Amino acid sequence: MKALLVDDDINLTKVLSYQLKQSGYSVSVAHSGKEGLKLFKEQIFPLVISDIQMPDINGIQLLEEIRKIDRDAIFILITAFGSIDQAVRACELGADDYLTKPFSREQLIFTIEKAVKIHRLENENLLLKQELGQHFNFDNLIVQSPAMEKVVQVASRLAQSDSNVLILGESGTGKNLIAKAIHYNSRRKDKPLITVNCPSIPDQLLESELFGHVKGSYTGAISDRRGKFELADGGTIFLDEIGDLKPELQAKLLRVIQEKEFERIGENKPIKVDVRIISATNRDLKKLVEENRFREDLYYRLSVVPIVIPPLRERTEEIPALIDMMLKKLAPDRKIRITPRALSRLQTYHWPGNVRELENIIEQMVVLSGKDVLDEEDLPESLRQSASADAERWDSGEILPLRQLEKQAIERALQMADGNQSQAARLLEIPRHVLIYKMKKFDLLK
Ligand SMILES: Nc1ncnc2c1ncn2[C@@H]1O[C@H](COP(=O)(O)OP(=O)(O)OP(=O)(O)O)[C@@H](O)[C@H]1O
Numbered sequence: 001m002k003a004l005l006v007d008d009d010i011n012l013t014k015v016l017s018y019q020l021k022q023s024g025y026s027v028s029v030a031h032s033g034k035e036g037l038k039l040f041k042e043q044i045f046p047l048v049i050s051d052i053q054m055p056d057i058n059g060i061q062l063l064e065e066i067r068k069i070d071r072d073a074i075f076i077l078i079t080a081f082g083s084i085d086q087a088v089r090a091c092e093l094g095a096d097d098y099l100t101k102p103f104s105r106e107q108l109i110f111t112i113e114k115a116v117k118i119h120r121l122e123n124e125n126l127l128l129k130q131e132l133g134q135h136f137n138f139d140n141l142i143v144q145s146p147a148m149e150k151v152v153q154v155a156s157r158l159a160q161s162d163s164n165v166l167i168l169g170e171s172g173t174g175k176n177l178i179a180k181a182i183h184y185n186s187r188r189k190d191k192p193l194i195t196v197n198c199p200s201i202p203d204q205l206l207e208s209e210l211f212g213h214v215k216g217s218y219t220g221a222i223s224d225r226r227g228k229f230e231l232a233d234g235g236t237i238f239l240d241e242i243g244d245l246k247p248e249l250q251a252k253l254l255r256v257i258q259e260k261e262f263e264r265i266g267e268n269k270p271i272k273v274d275v276r277i278i279s280a281t282n283r284d285l286k287k288l289v290e291e292n293r294f295r296e297d298l299y300y301r302l303s304v305v306p307i308v309i310p311p312l313r314e315r316t317e318e319i320p321a322l323i324d325m326m327l328k329k330l331a332p333d334r335k336i337r338i339t340p341r342a343l344s345r346l347q348t349y350h351w352p353g354n355v356r357e358l359e360n361i362i363e364q365m366v367v368l369s370g371k372d373v374l375d376e377e378d379l380p381e382s383l384r385q386s387a388s389a390d391a392e393r394w395d396s397g398e399i400l401p402l403r404q405l406e407k408q409a410i411e412r413a414l415q416m417a418d419g420n421q422s423q424a425a426r427l428l429e430i431p432r433h434v435l436i437y438k439m440k441k442f443d444l445l446k
Helices: 010-022 033-043 059-069 084-092 105-135 146-160 175-184 203-211 247-259 285-290 296-302 316-330 340-348 354-369 381-395 402-416 421-428 432-441
Strands: 002-006 026-030 047-051 074-079 097-100 165-168 193-197 236-240 276-281
Touching: 002 010, 002 033, 010 026, 010 047, 010 105, 026 033, 033 047, 033 059, 047 059, 047 105, 059 074, 059 084, 074 084, 074 105, 084 097, 097 105, 105 175, 146 175, 165 175, 175 193, 175 236, 175 276, 193 203, 203 247, 247 296, 285 296, 316 340, 316 354, 316 402, 340 381, 340 402, 402 421, 402 432, 421 432
Parallel strands: 002 026, 002 047, 047 074, 074 097, 165 276, 193 236, 236 276
Antiparallel strands: none
């Protein structure tokens, strides 16, 4: 690694430069701040080690100038014993670390290597965040129904705002996914997204998990601990299954939203935070409010406009695209496809576990069948039974809503006709314009 060493003490630069070279660094030396800046402008160095006290431009001024040119260079200051205050201030201004004279060769190399490592980790972290941002983008969601289009439209508008967001929907409908897309498309995207799954943490620990505690505040609190709200400062906290929050915590959460501050358990010192709250639940929160099990004031504070993700059974037109995406993810090198008959079965199933259940079933089919064309017989037993249960209900004379039957017949005909409307109309024995009218009625026209 190329290093620039800046110090007006000629003897010290000789020693340091020898030590650095021995450790594998290629070193350029400048004996004044001015000369150091000139060298840096000529050939950008990834590492600068500079004294603070120098006659013309001092180390802090040099740091400020170099930061204007390159925010990325690692900058380590050398301070005389007693000028640590200055070095600390320099770190606040963007220096990576400082060495206090006199220091050994080991201290020199250790400080540099530590700064290089932190730097590398910070860069990797940034890259990972960018990758996550690209991954959790609204464009990567399968959205092929008017209902989901509306969800994404509202969610992307909310992402641009700083309001709290409440996401409602059955289990497995994509609440987590929408929460991540909102965070990674908001101004907070470079700050943490911290997820707390409320029911998975025992009640007595949840408060400490959210707000932290100080040592000895309760049995088991063996050291001070920061809570998720502190860790999420500047970013977003995602409170999953918020409907399960007990009343004391609901009150504390309300205070965080209203006053933007809270206290750790066992401490009286308020901690200020800037956190956006995204919460989600598969429970009927409005009903919980009516039953006095969830605070009404908190409900309104958590949500300007709740995002309601429809269950998969109400957007079956998305199933083919979801399956396509899943097959590509599961077996990117194979061209697995699913027959219209099997697809039709999958589109008439009621999906209590929504997209997650669909994912499980497709994975099962791919793994267990080992085939490239998946047909009805590859469907799991449970699903075939459920389909035949529907048929049995029908055969036994049970009445299914006409609207549901009509929509299913149109969907099935369109699949069998590979989307060709004239052919689907022929299968249904209705004129094409009637089919188009009905497709509009059932939101099936893309
Ligand atoms: N529109 C979509 N496009 C692509 N994948 C989706 C979509 N909706 C859901 N998924 C996938 O379905 C699975 C379940 O989604 P997710 O975990 O977000 O659901 P959830 O509503 O948060 O579930 P739970 O209530 O159980 O926490 C995930 O693997 C997610 O990637």
